[in-house]
Amino acid sequence: MIHADSGEIDLAPHLRVGARTAEGTFLRSHLAARAKALTLSPGWSAYRLDRLNLFGRSFRVTLRFHQGWLVAVELYQVGAVSKMSWDDWSHQEENARKADHDTWLDALLGPPPYAYAWGSIRSEHDPLGGYSQIVIRYGAEQAA
Numbered sequence: 001m002i003h004a005d006s007g008e009i010d011l012a013p014h015l016r017v018g019a020r021t022a023e024g025t026f027l028r029s030h031l032a033a034r035a036k037a038l039t040l041s042p043g044w045s046a047y048r049l050d051r052l053n054l055f056g057r058s059f060r061v062t063l064r065f066h067q068g069w070l071v072a073v074e075l076y077q078v079g080a081v082s083k084m085s086w087d088d089w090s091h092q093e094e095n096a097r098k099a100d101h102d103t104w105l106d107a108l109l110g111p112p113p114y115a116y117a118w119g120s121i122r123s124e125h126d127p128l129g130g131y132s133q134i135v136i137r138y139g140a141e142q143a144a
Contacts, residue, residue, distance in 0.1 A: 001055065004109055007118040007138055009073055011052060011061065019118055019138035021070040026063060035063075043067055051078060057104060075134040077101060098125045098132035105134065 002009050008018030015029050023045060026032055035047040049061040057077055064072040077097055101123040105114065114121035119138040126132070 002108055002121065002136070004114070004116065007116060007121075007136060009054075009136060011049075011054070017063065017070055017073065019070065023065045023068045023070070026065075026070070038062070040064075055104075055108065071138050073136040075101075075136075076131065077104075094125070094130065094132055098123060101132060101134050 003016075003018075006018055008016050010016050012029075012031055015031060017026065026047070031049055031052075032047065035049050038046040038048060040046055044064070044066055046062055046064045049063070051058050052061050053059075054061075054075070058079070059075045060078050062074040062076075063070060064074070077100060102112075105112070105121065105123055109121070112123075119136065121134065121136050123134050124132065
């Protein structure tokens with residue numbers, strides 16, 4: 001569940017993350033053992049998790065930390081089988097993913113916008129990157 005009052009999200013039984021989640025806390029969790037560390041600029045770190053079933057959908061999840069504190073959770077809905085290459089990518093499928101993200105958020109949280117005192121939740125499409133995702137950001141907007 002995404003908790004609109006705090007921005008926390010339940011990633012697994014006994015693992016709820018949010019703005020007060022320290023990187024060390026995540027690294028001690030059972031999800032960290034199979035997470036892939038991503039290389040970023042100094043002060044920034046990120047971890048891509050295995051597929052997680054969140055509220056009836058399968059997502060690839062990325063956690064982004066700045067100075068040791070969680071600043072963003074990125075959710076990218078995936079199908080039963082991952083695409084083997086960019087040759088399998090299509091605008092239609094990516095538009096459908098974005099629409100599905102929008103519908104899913106509406107069912108969980110009501111209609112947008114999702115702006116809160118703790119941060120924001122947005123369904124985004126990156127035309128340059130060619131993908132759509134849901135981003136939960138904590139605090140002021142920052143770029144990694």
